[in-house]
């Protein structure tokens with residue numbers, strides 16, 4: 001049965017777990033396959049060609065596993081590869097994640113919004129188009145955050161460094177009057193509290209996990225592909241050494257899990 005097939009989710013690392021968590025809670029009947037392309041993290045400093053090549057390899061793994069849909073739980077891979085993937089694999093349903101320019105533009109009162117993202121996302125045509133389309137009459141500050149993804153991946157050991165980086169990237173935006181800040185990288189969901197501590201309560205933070213899962217639900221239901229049998233199994237894979245990644249995955253997932261090595 002098509003409905004009982006799994007949903008593939010991927011990111012360069014643990015960032016996409018923030019989206020998977022939302023999926024796990026919002027769609028309790030679905031089973032999932034998660035791939036972290038840790039051997040190629042970060043995607044943010046890679047060329048478009050490289051990110052596309054990695055996205056293609058992971059997509060082919062998912063297709064072999066016969067998934068019913070693929071969630072690109074990475075703003076960088078969405079920005080650089082989703083059009084290419086949709087053109088190449090026409091039968092496959094792809095759901096991507098993009099910085100929330102439109103919702104931020106609707107919410108702002110100061111008419112200054114901020115987008116935090118990776119280098120590759122900030123340079124992408126897709127983000128520039130979003131800003132052009134929805135940012136009329138609004139000052140959109142697009143801030144690349146090199147080093148932040150790697151620091152978040154290093155977890156608690158790098159808490160002070162992570163804090164310092166966030167401060168460095170966010171403070172200039174605050175002084176320009178930003179009142180809405182969109183998290184344009186799925187890794188940043190894991191440091192929402194640190195960002196909140198720096199920006200204070202008057203700035204709205206937008207995380208796109210829930211709307212992405214809403215969109216996935218809508219697409220699956222439109223095609224009569226939503227599972228109606230309880231099955232919330234998840235398989236976790238990494239392209240890096242399992243020895244290094246297993247405990248990290250557990251920390252970010254929040255429960256004991258088994259992680260497999262994916263040699264692609």
Ligand code: DGL
Pocket residue numbers: 011012013015016041042043044045073074075076077118121149184185186187
């Ligand atoms: N979580 C990815 C994103 O949303 C991080 C990309 C990276 O590895 O630099 O963009």
